[in-house]
Amino acid sequence: MSIRRATINDLPEIDSIEQRVFDDAWPREEIGQVLSDAGGIRTWVLEREHTVIGYLMVHEGADTVHILNFAIDIPWQHQGFGKQLLTSVLRKFPETSKVELEVKRSNWPAIQLYLNAGFIPQEVRPRYYPDGEDALIFRKCIHHQQETTSELV
Ligand SMILES: CC(C)(COP(=O)(O)OP(=O)(O)OC[C@H]1O[C@@H](n2cnc3c(N)ncnc32)[C@H](O)[C@@H]1OP(=O)(O)O)[C@@H](O)C(=O)NCCC(=O)NCCS
Structure with a gap:
């Protein structure tokens, strides 16, 4: 399992998880804009055996980190991955x-x-x-x- 910054190449996997897990999913185009680093939103993905199984998107303001989007793919939910991704990403921000x-x-x-x-x-x-x-x-x-x-x- 690894956690890394997402790139535009992750769009197909992130979009397909997004459409599976949310009734009100973000449009693919919007996710693409985020992954292109528009608007200063940063995305991390959690990978297992070279497959993206979850992601977390944040916007960092002057003193507040805003979590904008966060999901773990359905087969991998409730196995501790969401907690690991959230904890690891939050460690990257100032105390x-x-x-x-x-x-x-x-x-x-x-x-x-x-x-x-x-x-x-x-x-x-x-x-x-x-x-x-x-x-x-x-x-x-x-x-x-x-x-x-x-x-x-
Ligand atoms: C919310 C979500 C990201 C959590 O990720 P996850 O990998 O399933 O969560 P974890 O296995 O790391 O669980 C961490 C804690 O969350 C809670 N939890 C997770 N799934 C749960 C479930 N189905 N029922 C009750 N509690 C649950 C528990 O408190 C759990 O801790 P515990 O296992 O020690 O009891 C994931 O379920 C998901 O993608 N859901 C659909 C999209 C979504 O709702 N995103 C968040 C929008 S704000």
Whole structure:
């Protein structure tokens, strides 16, 4: 297993995972723009035996790292790969960074992962997603483990 920066050559594999795992998948063109480094979004992939099985996209602002997209392919889910990818990527950012992400209120596997990784639910954005579902906003400081709460979940 290895984790490396993605390139435009990873577009077919990332796009096919994206279409498999999300009902509201990003369009292939948008993923292509991200992989071409448009807008300063960086992507890492997790590979197993030369096959991409997951990816994580982040935008680094002045003091906040925003996780924009994150998935592990269906056959490889719930085997620890998402946790490894998230932990490895966050290690690459300065200790002082804050990390922020949005997650659908119903996405219990992802919410569990973020809580276990020390993220704290901070606010609800009602009807944030195109399908009308609320987003939960999670934040954490990279190297400061904090107590978790499921108050908003
Ligand atoms: C969310 C996702 C990235 C997690 O990756 P993963 O490799 O499946 O997660 P891991 O195996 O590393 O699990 C880490 C923790 O997440 C939680 N988790 C993962 N899958 C779970 C499931 N099906 N049910 C409940 N909890 C789950 C658990 O807390 C787990 O820790 P544990 O095994 O010690 O209990 C992956 O399931 C996925 O791609 N889902 C579809 C896309 C998505 O929802 N992306 C996130 C959008 S915000």
